Amino acid sequence: MTETKFTPIDSLQVLAFIINRCEKLGIDINITKLQKLMYCCYGTVLGKFGLRLIDEHPSAWQYGPVFPEALRAIQFFRIDGFKGTNTPEANDLPSEVLSVIDETLANFGKFSAKQLSDWTHIAGSPWYKASDGGIFLYRTLSDEHIKNYFKANVLL
Numbered sequence: 278m279t280e281t282k283f284t285p286i287d288s289l290q291v292l293a294f295i296i297n298r299c300e301k302l303g304i305d306i307n308i309t310k311l312q313k314l315m316y317c318c319y320g321t322v323l324g325k326f327g328l329r330l331i332d333e334h335p336s337a338w339q340y341g342p343v344f345p346e347a348l349r350a351i352q353f354f355r356i357d358g359f360k361g362t363n364t365p366e367a368n369d370l371p372s373e374v375l376s377v378i379d380e381t382l383a384n385f386g387k388f389s390a391k392q393l394s395d396w397t398h399i400a401g402s403p404w405y406k407a408s409d410g411g412i413f414l415y416r417t418l419s420d421e422h423i424k425n426y427f428k429a430n431v432l433l
Contacts, residue, residue, distance in 0.1 A: 281326045281373055286366045288333035288347040291315060293359040294367035298379065300360065304386035308351050309340060313393035316342040317385045317431075318378050320403075323420060324427030325377055335418045337408035340390075341397035342418055402426060 295314055299306050306314065315331065322330040335342035351359070370378075385393060397404045398411065403422040408414055 281328070281371050283328060283370055283374065285329040285332040286370075288315075288331045288344045289350050289359075290362075290364045290367050291318070291331050292344075292347045292351060293362035294364040295378075295382065296356055296359045297361065297364070298382055299386060302379070302382055302386065304382060306356065306386075307390055308348070308356070310390035310393060311351065311356065312343050312348060313341055313390065313397065314382060314385055315344055315347065316397065317393070318381050320423050320427035321377050321381045321431060322374060323424045324432050326374065327424065329420065330374075330378075334420070335423075337404050337411075337414055337416050337418060339411075339414060341394045342404050 292311070292315060295311065295318065296306070299311075299314070304314075316335050319330050319335060322328060331344060331347075333344045333346050335344055388396070396402075399405065400410070403418045403426050405411075406422050407416045407418045
């Protein structure tokens, strides 16, 4: 068995990649749901392969984990501004990583932005730990907490 290797990809490229994959898979998204799906992909890839998918770390914001640079870009350009964007680094990820991303989007894409936001706030979640239950926002989520949480609660 060969070891999966890749370097973290620019958050805006992953953002565009996920927008295009959701469109192909028929998953409705808005900005909040997109941020949560990015987080879910980040967590499943980190949990499964021990590697960061995105070069930006998620932060604990009011409605759950957020990739701040990606959020600013999507708020400015909107979702339509990223549709059809070329994502060569994301497209070139190992096939097993692309499969995990598609599976993650198919599984978590069924839920609304509010449901995903509520899920990220569960006691013991990486968001909950980073923010002390929502008391201290804008702290960076620990990759170790994310990896362990997704291994224990998502990747079964």
